[in-house]
Amino acid sequence: SATNYECRKGIYSAINSDNLFEICHSLLRQFGKEDWCLYRGAHLLSFVDNHDVSRIATELNDKRNLPAAYAFVFAQPGIPVIYYGSEWGIEGDKKNGDPSLRPAIDKPEWNGLCDTIAAMAKAHRETKALCFGDFSMRLLENKHCIFERNCDGDRVMVAINLEDNEYHAHFDAQAGRARDLITGEWHDFGGGLVMEPHCAYFLHVED
Numbered sequence: 001s002a003t004n005y006e007c008r009k010g011i012y013s014a015i016n017s018d019n020l021f022e023i024c025h026s027l028l029r030q031f032g033k034e035d036w037c038l039y040r041g042a043h044l045l046s047f048v049d050n051h052d053v054s055r056i057a058t059e060l061n062d063k064r065n066l067p068a069a070y071a072f073v074f075a076q077p078g079i080p081v082i083y084y085g086s087e088w089g090i091e092g093d094k095k096n097g098d099p100s101l102r103p104a105i106d107k108p109e110w111n112g113l114c115d116t117i118a119a120m121a122k123a124h125r126e127t128k129a130l131c132f133g134d135f136s137m138r139l140l141e142n143k144h145c146i147f148e149r150n151c152d153g154d155r156v157m158v159a160i161n162l163e164d165n166e167y168h169a170h171f172d173a174q175a176g177r178a179r180d181l182i183t184g185e186w187h188d189f190g191g192g193l194v195m196e197p198h199c200a201y202f203l204h205v206e207d
Contacts, residue, residue, distance in 0.1 A: 004044040004078055006030070011048055011072045012059040018162060020145045023072060024137060027147070031077040031135040039077075040134075046078035048086070051101055055083070055092040063089065064198035067116050068160045071200035074120040075149065075158040077135055082117065089113045116182060116200075123181035123202045129156040130202070139171040144195065146171055155205040156181070161195035169193045178203035 007026055014023035030039045048056040048069050056069050066089060074080045085092075085105055092100040124130045133149030133156070140146075143162040146169060148155060157178065161167045173189040180187060181202040187193060195201070 002044050003050075004030075004046055004076075007072070007076060008047055008049075008053070011069050012056060015065045015068055015162060016059075016061045018143050020142060020160070020162070021140060024140050024145055024147065027076055027135060028137065033134055033136060042077075044078045045081050046073045046076050047081040047083065048073055049083045049092075050081075051083070051098075052094075053101075054094045055086055055090060055101070057086065057089045058091040058093050062198070065162055066113055067200045068162060068198065070113075070117055070120055071158055071160055071202070074117075074124045075130060075147070075156070075202065077133075077149075080121070080124060082121075087114050087117045119182040120202065123156070123204075127156055127181070127204060128152065128154040129204075138173070139169055143167075144169060146193075157201075157203040157205070159193060159195055159201040159203060161197060161199050164197050166197060167195045169195055173205075175205040178205045180204075 007023060010023040010026045014020050029037060031037060057063055088108060088111060094101060128151040129149040133151035136148050138146040138148055138157060144167055146157055146159045148157045170192040175189060177186055177188045181204050187203060
């Protein structure tokens with residue numbers, strides 16, 4: 001497999017500029033349903049940092065959007081990769097050299113980001129849609145997006161809100177309700193989807 005550097009940059013750039021069109025258009029160009037899409041059916045390595053680039057916690061202007069960044073890593077087509085230590089939200093700037101990017105970590109400390117990433121990893125591992133599904137958009141705005149992965153009827157809709165406020169998304173889910181694989185909560189689509197600030201959802205259609 002090859003590393004998906006285009007979408008690595010697109011993730012933090014789109015989040016920092018409140019312009020989710022940037023990353024979503026890249027994903028559509030790479031993995032959309034049209035015959036001309038570049039990598040449809042391929043499994044590139046999806047990531048936001050490694051030993052050669054600044055850590056995502058350093059790249060993001062607002063660390064409340066770390067769950068959104070990792071939602072793209074685990075939900076876009078590809079093989080998700082986490083660089084050691086970033087699951088704890090540690091920082092590291094490339095301009096400070098290897099000691100900044102490759103520290104010895106004496107005492108790992110579990111936090112809420114670890115829980116979120118662990119839940120996303122479990123969701124990816126256990127659903128056909130996130131491992132092998134196609135890619136399509138359900139809703140796309142500057143600070144909000146909902147995209148779908150679908151594999152033989154196994155459906156996961158990924159919803160992201162970058163705003164400081166709650167957002168009520170109205171879109172055609174083509175489903176009555178779904179369970180969030182991150183929190184376990186059920187969401188009814190009858191009146192739209194209420195998205196909490198700086199939050200991401202992996203909505204598995206189960207009925």
